[in-house]
Amino acid sequence: MIHFKQIELSDKPQIDACLDGNTFRACDFSFTNMFAWNAKFKTLYDIQHKTLFLKFLETDGKIYYMMPIGPMPINEAIQMLQADAKASNIPFQMKGITVEMWEMINKKMPNQFQHVHERNNDEYIYLSSKLISLSGKKLQSKRNHINRFKLDNPDWQYFPITSKKELNECAAMLDEWENIKEDKNRSLQYDYIATRLMLEHFDYLQLTGGAIRVNGKIIAFTIGEKLTEDTFVVHVEKAFGEIHGAYTIINQQFIEHEASKFKYINREEDMGLESLRKAKLSYQPDILLEEGLLIPVN
Numbered sequence: 001m002i003h004f005k006q007i008e009l010s011d012k013p014q015i016d017a018c019l020d021g022n023t024f025r026a027c028d029f030s031f032t033n034m035f036a037w038n039a040k041f042k043t044l045y046d047i048q049h050k051t052l053f054l055k056f057l058e059t060d061g062k063i064y065y066m067m068p069i070g071p072m073p074i075n076e077a078i079q080m081l082q083a084d085a086k087a088s089n090i091p092f093q094m095k096g097i098t099v100e101m102w103e104m105i106n107k108k109m110p111n112q113f114q115h116v117h118e119r120n121n122d123e124y125i126y127l128s129s130k131l132i133s134l135s136g137k138k139l140q141s142k143r144n145h146i147n148r149f150k151l152d153n154p155d156w157q158y159f160p161i162t163s164k165k166e167l168n169e170c171a172a173m174l175d176e177w178e179n180i181k182e183d184k185n186r187s188l189q190y191d192y193i194a195t196r197l198m199l200e201h202f203d204y205l206q207l208t209g210g211a212i213r214v215n216g217k218i219i220a221f222t223i224g225e226k227l228t229e230d231t232f233v234v235h236v237e238k239a240f241g242e243i244h245g246a247y248t249i250i251n252q253q254f255i256e257h258e259a260s261k262f263k264y265i266n267r268e269e270d271m272g273l274e275s276l277r278k279a280k281l282s283y284q285p286d287i288l289l290e291e292g293l294l295i296p297v298n
Contacts, residue, residue: 095121145248155215
């Protein structure tokens, strides 16, 4: 029987132990995301047989399970989740199931489930080399934005975030960014909470950060971490949009200085926000990691 409990900061070591060796490039399988977005998703977890079980509350008011991670046979793990759903008197349904996960499940449990694609949850994955060089005709505009930024801001400086003082500066910039942003979408309110938590617990979460300073002031910063052996995930990217090229240059500089050793960069999903989708598609993703809903066949 699974005994789900609330995720707390102190749970990081045992959850990380389950995630160690994970090869799924989905950003859900990051303790940072589980913890920092808990205000929105109320994620619960348990560990059985060295396997991580997760369930969460979605904005539609329904409870969903996630792919179990660990050595337990997938059919046995899912049967445990089905038993939990029955005991909890809720429908059994899973979210964030990639095509790779779906194929694994369907192979072990054929004809028991259907997989329904959810475009808003697809994740954008890029070759790090492409985000650094921005070469090619399709990314010419990105190079133009960076050149314009450098021309407009000759004293610009990129630096890795390493001190409490720099984290506090990023927090101050975040507050200013939050106050002036035009989009008041509720998901972005949770994004603010998640970002604050990452800044407050930056060292404990073992995060990597980078920022751009202009005229002595931070005008852009980014936070990310290792996701798998070949993939780095970018959790946060904030910049003052009125500064031409600020987003473009922090994107490029951060990957060049902090994540170039990884083959892939996961820049997470667009949450169905048109502006985010346009921005992420404009970088020409190498992989659009499709995710979907897994539900039992009637």
